[in-house]
Amino acid sequence: MPDTRLGTPEIYADLQHRLLTGGFAPGAKLMPSALHTEYGCSANTVRDVLLQLSKIGLVEFEIQRGFRARNVSIQKRAEIARFRVLLEQEGAVASMCNGGLEWESALAAAHHRLMHIEKQFARTQDTIPFVGIWSDAELAFHRTLLSECRLPPLQETFDNVYMQFRQQMVGLESNCVPSYFHRIIQEHQAIVDAATAKDEAALRSAIQNHQARHTERDVSATR
Amino acid sequence: MPDTRLGTPEIYADLQHRLLTGGFAPGAKLMPSALHTEYGCSANTVRDVLLQLSKIGLVEFEIQRGFRARNVSIQKRAEIARFRVLLEQEGAVASMCNGGLEWESALAAAHHRLMHIEKQFARTQDTIPFVGIWSDAELAFHRTLLSECRLPPLQETFDNVYMQFRQQMVGLESNCVPSYFHRIIQEHQAIVDAATAKDEAALRSAIQNHQARHTERDVSATR
DNA sequence: ATTTTTCAGAATATCAAAATTTTGAGGGAG
DNA sequence: CTCCCTCAAAATTTTGATATTCTGAAAAAT
Structure with a gap:
């Protein structure tokens, strides 16, 4: 969404906000390779942010299997x-x-x-x-x-x-x-x-x- | 320490073990650029592992300031x-x-x-x-x-x-x-x-x- | 003497591409 | 018909290089 060059903290905040307001369907795959274009950064940067978000339990991370918005039930x-x-x-x-x-x-x-x-x-x-x-x-x-x-x-x-x-x-x-x-x-x-x-x-x-x-x-x- | 090529899970396990057995001094700086030689991988791989370890509170991470073994008191x-x-x-x-x-x-x-x-x-x-x-x-x-x-x-x-x-x-x-x-x-x-x-x-x-x-x-x- | 500024060295963050792994569909064998 | 194997596309992980930021000490100014 944002068109200006964003730093990691902004990407973190934006992804957290989307996760907390239904911006992603529960269980939806969160692919760095798909999201990096939205934020105008590299896929690796998105990966770092996603790793940090998994720290607070909003994102599920499984090795070699990528990230997902946490499932709900x-x-x-x-x-x-x-x-x-x-x-x-x-x-x-x-x-x-x-x-x-x-x-x-x-x-x-x-x-x-x-x-x-x-x-x-x-x-x-x-x-x-x-x-x-x-x-x-x-x-x-x-x-x-x-x-x-x-x-x-x-x-x-x-x-x-x-x-x-x-x-x-x-x-x-x-x-x-x-x-x-x-x-x-x-x-x-x-x-x-x-x-x-x-x-x-x-x-x-x-x-x-x-x-x-x-x-x-x-x-x-x-x- | 290990001389064979290690995967991320092994590096994770080894770093966790060192953190839990006094392998690092409390508050010691954990530099990907220094550790990557020990594990025979790139610095970024160590960075990923440290990000994951910060998830469970054994490692402190501060943006633009790197990683540290958690301080004790x-x-x-x-x-x-x-x-x-x-x-x-x-x-x-x-x-x-x-x-x-x-x-x-x-x-x-x-x-x-x-x-x-x-x-x-x-x-x-x-x-x-x-x-x-x-x-x-x-x-x-x-x-x-x-x-x-x-x-x-x-x-x-x-x-x-x-x-x-x-x-x-x-x-x-x-x-x-x-x-x-x-x-x-x-x-x-x-x-x-x-x-x-x-x-x-x-x-x-x-x-x-x-x-x-x-x-x-x-x-x-x-x- | 204290504070501020400058500057080089070191460390971190970011990037784009290569290597590895997973996924899923299509084709054969049982 | 089912199961298994193979193979190509897609996704993740890793890499090495580049850019940015931080640190600490030396020099300059107050």
């Missing part, structure tokens, strides 16, 4: 969602214990910003360009939630899992219903309330409920 | 250890709930194999060649512990974290005292006992105790 989304809940519960509880007033304030600020975007969202029909900025704001909110947990490895893992989860979402549901966002606003509010009240059990429940739609175990699937 | 080891405990507790408890007799048996088998190696270990002075096989057996034991948790993302993350933890260990303590292994045998036994007894609280404690030496928070470090 209800089962896989459920596994990722349950792992995400696990990480977020532990991280949020730790943040709640460590974090002081400045953490609560940051959380309130992130939530306010997110609500503002979500309200704009509900008013607009043209949802496509909004998913990107909404997702950034939601990620910022959840990052703030974990920001004081003092476990960098958990935070890094959460970032990856969050993006993998998002990839599963857009791969499985191409359209976003507006009522969906109403529920999400309430769920975020419950998280903020529990964190502010320093109620560990409530915080865990709120985080669990936030993903309840996706964590149900699918007994029919044989994986 | 008491602080970093503590963070990794605490994250490891968290993952292992959740994974083991889930495995205990899901796993049946075949899981208990597999766990007992992995533990028996590990004990056998540990006893040989205590008898030998020449510890260096043993650390590799002991570590493989210990990893197998902990993998078995999580094998029935039905959370593939957690299992993958645990593998990475386990290796990062090992890297911190060998980077911080070059010598392994034999008494160290006596304690570890008992700690593993406690994990097996709790899992067999289906005692969730005891299992969590046993896993926590297994890393207790490393999870202490270092208040003096300002990170």
Whole structure:
């Protein structure tokens, strides 16, 4: 798409964005030899970027077999969602214990910003360009939630899992219903309330409920 | 070291092994242009392998600044250890709930194999060649512990974290005292006992105790 | 004396082409 | 009809060379 000469970071960002917004069909082959013309660079450069993207789980890499956009399935989304809940519960509880007033304030600020975007969202029909900025704001909110947990490895893992989860979402549901966002606003509010009240059990429940739609175990699937 | 022509998987395995056994000083620069002669391949091939190793956290990669063996510190080891405990507790408890007799048996088998190696270990002075096989057996034991948790993302993350933890260990303590292994045998036994007894609280404690030496928070470090 | 600039050496990123491997279709043998 | 073998097209990996960027020390300026 872009016609100017791009550096590796730009190619990385663009490919990540496409992966996260349905720019590639799930499981689609990602061929450096095909993509390099789009970015006006060599195939090897695309290969490097794809290798880096496989690091965060958005791209599957198999030796001698190239790259693919990660496959999606209800089962896989459920596994990722349950792992995400696990990480977020532990991280949020730790943040709640460590974090002081400045953490609560940051959380309130992130939530306010997110609500503002979500309200704009509900008013607009043209949802496509909004998913990107909404997702950034939601990620910022959840990052703030974990920001004081003092476990960098958990935070890094959460970032990856969050993006993998998002990839599963857009791969499985191409359209976003507006009522969906109403529920999400309430769920975020419950998280903020529990964190502010320093109620560990409530915080865990709120985080669990936030993903309840996706964590149900699918007994029919044989994986 | 090897004089025959090596494929990428062999180079990957060898570099991983060196990273995990102190073959590189912590923070040491890993230059494709220097390593490619050792493996009889081009610098770019080494670069690819290092990119893949950075995926599991053993190698740090910064754009335009190359690769480094990951740095070690008491602080970093503590963070990794605490994250490891968290993952292992959740994974083991889930495995205990899901796993049946075949899981208990597999766990007992992995533990028996590990004990056998540990006893040989205590008898030998020449510890260096043993650390590799002991570590493989210990990893197998902990993998078995999580094998029935039905959370593939957690299992993958645990593998990475386990290796990062090992890297911190060998980077911080070059010598392994034999008494160290006596304690570890008992700690593993406690994990097996709790899992067999289906005692969730005891299992969590046993896993926590297994890393207790490393999870202490270092208040003096300002990170 | 401290800071800034310059400059060569070294290391990294990128490239286009060659070598290797995989894939899939077509043709024979059982 | 099925299975296996062969072979050519396509894709991936590797290579060696080129271009860009970084590093550190010496020189110049404040």
